[in-house]
Structures are given as C-alpha cells and as structure tokens.
Amino acid sequence: MPKLDLTKVPVKTGSIYPEPYASQMTGRSSLRLADAGGLTQFGANLVILAPGAKSSLRHWHLHEDEFVMITKGACTLVQDAGETPMTVGDCAAFPAGSTDGHHFINHTDAEVRFLVVGTKARHEVATYSDIDMVVRLDAGTARFTHKDGTDWSGPK
C-alpha cells in the first residue's frame, strides 16, 4: 500500500553520537517514512523537535544532497553566517560538498516538525562544524574520528 500509515511507522529516538553529544539530542525523534514505504535510493524522515530540541549537531555532508521542508511550527536554521527563521512551508537545500554546516533548533514552546530528504550514498562523510569530529559512513557502519583522522577519543 503506497499510502503510509504514519501511526504504524516506528518513532526513532536516541542518537549514534558518542557522549557528551548523544545526550544533547534529547527531544528529537523521527519517522523514517521512505524506509517504511520500501524506498532505498533516498531517505525521507519526518523529524519531530520538542521545545528546546535540535535536529543534529551542526554538520555538512560530503556526498549527499539534503533538502528540508518545515511542516509544523517555527524553528531556527543555524549556519556559519548566523540564524535564519523558518516556518511552515519554508524550504532549505544543502548541496553535497557545501562546507557551510547547518542544523535546526526549536527555540519555541511548541513542537516543530520537518521533512528532511537525503540521498543514500554508499560512502559518506559528515563533518561537524563546531567540534573536532567527523563521521564516516560505509555500508551502514559509522566510524567517528577527529578531523585529523584519528579515532574519536572525546572532546578536545
């Protein structure tokens, strides 16, 4: 059945980040809609941010295009140049390889929802803008390192 029953899509919580960053993701959850519909070429996740929550650590992707559309509430897009307010219907695009990291923060008292679409590249590198951390994703396995390529050993 192509129409998705959103009440049956598992709500994913938690984070693959090492501490202390995983704990900073409290209040963020998501529904992996494209996966639920049997798609394999891109992800389409409905991200839900409780008041105060953020979408991710600020980051940029080396190989994967990313697209976002806000579907509920109002949040703040943070990039190198500062903050941009986003509300329902607003969209943003982050081309692969563009080094201006981004994330979304819910500074309001109400829930925020947005759809995020991202290509599923076989190999991917995401670089975290504000800390000394990089993640390499190869065939589903994530390896966190410092920016010099050494294994992750905690905040420096």
Add this chain to the structure above:
Amino acid sequence: MPKLDLTKVPVKTGSIYPEPYASQMTGRSSLRLADAGGLTQFGANLVILAPGAKSSLRHWHLHEDEFVMITKGACTLVQDAGETPMTVGDCAAFPAGSTDGHHFINHTDAEVRFLVVGTKARHEVATYSDIDMVVRLDAGTARFTHKDGTDWSGPK
C-alpha cells in the same frame, strides 16, 4: 542561501506529453525546489493542482524511487486497485520498478499542493498505465514510444 525564496522559484507549467495528453494537464504547475537550491541527486518539486487538475498521466518508474507528501488540501491517489483519499500530512511511497501506476487528482473545489521527491536516474523509463505509451529519458532527452518500442504515433 540555503533557505529558498519560494516567490523567486519559477512556476513551471505545460507538459512534455504529446497531444492529446498535454492538454489534459491544464491546471497543474510546479516549483522545482531542489533544482532552485542547487541539488542534483534528486528532484523535490512542489506541485500545485487547481480544482479538477491531475498530477500526471497514471504511470510507474523503472529506476527511480518516488515519495509524496500532501501539504495543502485534499486529493485522490489513483492506482490499479482504485482510489485512496489523501489529505495534508499524508505520505505515499512508490518504489522503483513497482508496476502499480499512480497519479493524483484534485476532485475538490480548492487548490491542492504536494511535495514530490524523485531520484534523478541517468536513464529512466516511465510506463503509462492506462494508455499504450512509454517514455524513455536519457541524459535529459525524452523519447515517447508505444509499449512495443515503436515511435509514438498517437493514441491507438
């Protein structure tokens, strides 16, 4: 600027279909949002259906996954098994190679909008479920044929 100014995204109208099908697409327009944001790996188009309009001829894709989220109004998803009502927030997924063709029709008196995401495959074949027509897309060039592979020569 990753946040898109939707007022500056060109509104695309018309159709690449041969007649008599191009004329059946009246009332459909779209904004190519991912293109406007510099993305190349997938399309993300905001489709606008006036009352009575339809999204496309009913079709399925051989190589490209497709995902839809309704963002305004209520419309009808049509597939082999019949009709499914869709309203704001409803999503549907159409995996590449699934031969159950689909399209969306606005049977209401109000405008419908939906976001449609589709992979940009280098080579693609779309088959039209209800007529004897196929389109082959290679590096941006479209060639319409009958289902037996002969050049399109009009409805049979």
